[in-house]
Amino acid sequence: MTEHEGTPHEDAAPPVPRIDPAMFTAGGPGKTVIAASEEFTGQLRARVEAEGGVLLPGGTREEADMARASLAALKGWAARRDRLPEQRADLLAAAWWSGWRNVAELARTADVSRDTVYDDLRARGIDPKDKAVTGRPLPRFVPLRAEAMRGLTDLADATVGPAMLTVAPDQLALTAWAITGALGRITELLDEPESRPWHRDVLAQDLTARLQTALGHAHALAATGQTDEQLASHTHNHLLDVIEDETVAGTAALTLVLPPDGDQVTVNIGHADGRGDRPRGWTVLRSDSPLLDPELDGAEHLAIQAALATLAETLGRHLLSDEDKDQESVPPIQICGVLYPANNSRYCTLPLGHQHTVHQMATGAQWPV
Template sequence: MTSPDFDPETARLTALTTLRAWARQRDRMPEQRARLLATAWRAGEHNIRELARIADVSRQTVYEDLQSQGVDPKTDRGTAASRPRYAPLDHGQVSDLAEQMAAVLGPAMLTAEPEPLAEAAWFAHKAITFIAGLLDPDQPADEEQRRSRAAGFDEIACSADHMRRAAYQQWAAEFGPSELARYTEDTAINAAEIREALPTSTATITVELPDGVGSVVVTLATAAGTKSADPEGWTTWTSNATLPLSPITGEAHLEIQSLLAGLSTVITRQLHPDLLDLDVR
């Protein structure tokens, strides 16, 4: 969504769609307010005056909203706080949320180079949009719908990948290599201590070159000790290619460590429990 791609008709339709979502949201506000007031009551806030002040409504409205949710302020005042009640995701509300997010976030994307945090927020909106689509109860139950659902799940995962990369881009711009290496190393140690993801010493990846002309074997490792010119915990890589690899940037370090941690998490979950039990060694 960049300025060279601007289409006035698309912008007009998007604005109208967002306005429609606002109107639907407005109509649902009394019901949502009643649910929120009931949630606050069940969480232990039984002061009607305070509830009215926070919600910016009259005390009579608070009484009526609570009663609509099955709460009688006169007899339920001594009730102990309870856990919030489960409520499944609602397709309409999630769709409205996605459209409202588009209205708020869209202007920040009207540039050839959006800020990384704007990109992260925009792809969060895209993920919510696809989640709303998967919640649609009116989708036909046929093979085409199954393919559409598969694509929706894939798009959510891809949106999460874009969010991660955007966050790493901004993170690496604000922090130096030593800080990044220390953070990822501490995270890896903590994950290993709770047996969530065992540490990886090295990883080898074979990348097939285009047109079947060969392959490049890349070995990933982590700098350790004072012998390395890189900060301790920094990602290093070597390859068998005739041309050298580019230096590891902060963004690449964060991305590689994240991917290795994810792979280690999958593997660790599949290991036999005895391998994770220190008492059997």
């Protein structure tokens, strides 16, 4: 048998593990996990690591997010350690411009030598010996950088991640975790090349979704420990406070289109006036459809009020002011419009019913009436 017929070269790469697609089996009605044999998992891990990657543990997306965040936080710790001198210089400069001009005091507070303080201040454009400088200068513009945001994201991962290692994280931890994910998306957007606008769109949409998730948890947090009367009173008083300066939503009619057949349910949204069984200011839902359950909890009340405020603010920007309405009420100038005999695409631009003996175009050309 020749070398080409079956004897490999000594430097030939080891065979790539063969993964049988039949080894995949979807797991669970939510299809959030994949059941796979140890053999398949080992082969997959070998292939991923051969490409320089890491196969994350965890059977669900949430567990994978936690695993990814844990590695990112560990990596971020090393990065923050390397950036400590830069951050120290920024903090010393901030202290200097806030009025702390005693170098010895700055050195003691930062637990560094006076020479280090001098070097850090000079690195930030400050002459430590010029004690006559007063006031705070305008901050220098520094564009948002992916590397700086990555450090912030890693710090957030390391801080918030441990609070998520429980069966039921509290609403404040869930809010912080969603914001941590949003910080990660901002970092990716800063690091995303402009040559892939489609991917930027995906990241931006996910950023919006994560912030909406954070808002939902914040609403649940705000409703915790508050009675319906307290939440309704806050809503009512807020509307009274802003109604003279801002556009507010009084009532709204919303048509819901239901899956899978497109059936429609109309919901009217308003506020209780306090004369019924609901406190004044509470969100009231009305509909002719038996499908709607009009009872709301505190978090749902806050979520609907936030949505109404967003609608009012957005639509309010498209309403004409009194000054704009006055301008809109000025009738347009009516022109004669008689066609030019030599060219039917041109016409007289003199006022309608003019008493001139000639017609005239905007260019000055004239012809007899």
